Amino acid sequence: MDTLVSIDEVGLGRRLRIGDLARVSQKSARALRLYEGMGLLGSHRTVGGHRYYSEHALTRLIWIDKLQALGFSLPQIRELLDALQAANTAPEAMNRIREIYEEKLAETRAQVETLKTLAGELEDSLRYLDGCQVCDPGHVLNACAVCDQPHAVDPPTLILGIHRHQNQSEGSGDS
Amino acid sequence: MDTLVSIDEVGLGRRLRIGDLARVSQKSARALRLYEGMGLLGSHRTVGGHRYYSEHALTRLIWIDKLQALGFSLPQIRELLDALQAANTAPEAMNRIREIYEEKLAETRAQVETLKTLAGELEDSLRYLDGCQVCDPGHVLNACAVCDQPHAVDPPTLILGIHRHQNQSEGSGDS
DNA sequence: CTGGAACCTGACGCACGCGTTAGGTTCCGG
DNA sequence: CCGGAACCTAACGCGTGCGTCAGGTTCCAG
Numbered sequence: 001m002d003t004l005v006s007i008d009e010v011g012l013g014r015r016l017r018i019g020d021l022a023r024v025s026q027k028s029a030r031a032l033r034l035y036e037g038m039g040l041l042g043s044h045r046t047v048g049g050h051r052y053y054s055e056h057a058l059t060r061l062i063w064i065d066k067l068q069a070l071g072f073s074l075p076q077i078r079e080l081l082d083a084l085q086a087a088n089t090a091p092e093a094m095n096r097i098r099e100i101y102e103e104k105l106a107e108t109r110a111q112v113e114t115l116k117t118l119a120g121e122l123e124d125s126l127r128y129l130d131g132c133q134v135c136d137p138g139h140v141l142n143a144c145a146v147c148d149q150p151h152a153v154d155p156p157t158l159i160l161g162i163h164r165h166q167n168q169s170e171g172s173g174d175s
Numbered sequence: 176m177d178t179l180v181s182i183d184e185v186g187l188g189r190r191l192r193i194g195d196l197a198r199v200s201q202k203s204a205r206a207l208r209l210y211e212g213m214g215l216l217g218s219h220r221t222v223g224g225h226r227y228y229s230e231h232a233l234t235r236l237i238w239i240d241k242l243q244a245l246g247f248s249l250p251q252i253r254e255l256l257d258a259l260q261a262a263n264t265a266p267e268a269m270n271r272i273r274e275i276y277e278e279k280l281a282e283t284r285a286q287v288e289t290l291k292t293l294a295g296e297l298e299d300s301l302r303y304l305d306g307c308q309v310c311d312p313g314h315v316l317n318a319c320a321v322c323d324q325p326h327a328v329d330p331p332t333l334i335l336g337i338h339r340h341q342n343q344s345e346g347s348g349d350s
Numbered sequence: 351c352t353g354g355a356a357c358c359t360g361a362c363g364c365a366c367g368c369g370t371t372a373g374g375t376t377c378c379g380g
Numbered sequence: 381c382c383g384g385a386a387c388c389t390a391a392c393g394c395g396t397g398c399g400t401c402a403g404g405t406t407c408c409a410g
Contacts, residue, residue, distance in 0.1 A: 028369080097337065
């Protein structure tokens with residue numbers, strides 16, 4: 001069915017080649033080699049030097065992907081793994097993970113709030129622009145520049161920033 | 176022409192020097208010059224070449240900052256301004272803005288959902304790690320590697336990715 | 351008028367996460 | 381056994397957003 005190599009019957013686990021893993025993981029082969037070079041992902045090699053991966057590699061890649069989405073850089077992910085290696089006992093290692101995850105959780109929640117706020121500002125701006133629908137279509141941009149027609153509300157920040165007067169040269173200052 | 180009048184009394188309002196603007200905007204002077212070079216921010220110059228900004232510059236910078244937080248790159252912000260310049264009528268310009276903002280709004284909402292999901296996974300992982308608290312402190316990392324103690328639930332993805340066996344070389348034995 | 355702070359224009363550096371040749375080797379179905 | 385697809389390493393390139401000299405000029409309080 002799949003282009004996946006003949007695997008199932010082998011019983012030795014899934015031996016994915018780099019192209020296969022790239023496909024299933026949605027990463028490029030380049031990325032996989034990079035991750036390996038950075039110590040984020042292991043591989044086996046054939047005598048000829050070709051990489052082979054077990055199915056665990058996919059788990060690892062999904063993990064990496066999520067951490068990336070959470071804002072970890074690859075070096076940071078590396079540090080996380082290093083911290084594990086450095087730990088002598090399992091609880092010690094897990095506590096390190098816990099610390100990092102807790103910190104990231106707080107960051108992520110904050111980021112969610114930030115984005116929600118910004119989304120709200122986008123909504124405000126879009127609502128504000130509804131007022132522009134009624135502008136005279138012949139209204140010259142320069143004469144309007146974010147519309148001097150009466151609006152129900154004050155221009156949101158995301159609109160105000162667009163105002164003329166800022167780009168190359170302002171005319172003599174005047175509101 | 177140039178209303179380079181010395182507006183002493185206006186005080187804090189107008190005529191900011193680059194260092195002043197940098198302070199109030201939380202941007203570096205380097206960034207301000209960069210923005211200007213990219214056409215995102217205008218300035219006046221003294222005869223000697225020093226930059227001066229009106230208070231509108233701060234509005235523009237706040238705008239830029241929010242767009243950056245929304246994921247716009249500086250070139251994209253530039254394009255946005257270019258699109259405005261290219262528009263002949265105000266409604267045309269505003270419709271362009273509207274399109275871009277609507278698209279970004281959708282993106283942002285999606286991003287919020289993604290981050291919420293990931294935050295949830297972090298929470299799951301932290302809860303899971305609670306089970307590790309009871310591990311034998313002498314538990315050797317290699318013998319545990321994300322703990323082989325009984326947990327109430329299955330390891331979340333953000334924990335599974337940590338499992339040993341992936342880094343440099345796997346032992347051939349599957350676990 | 352003067353001195354030191356602030357500013358100016360290059361220009362190079364850096365961190366990040368890959369993409370993309372280039373030139374050669376290996377693998378595997380037929 | 382063969383040929384083309386897939387793989388290998390090495391190395392340079394790119395887009396993004398600045399930081400950071402270096403070397404010189406300007407501004408303004410005193």
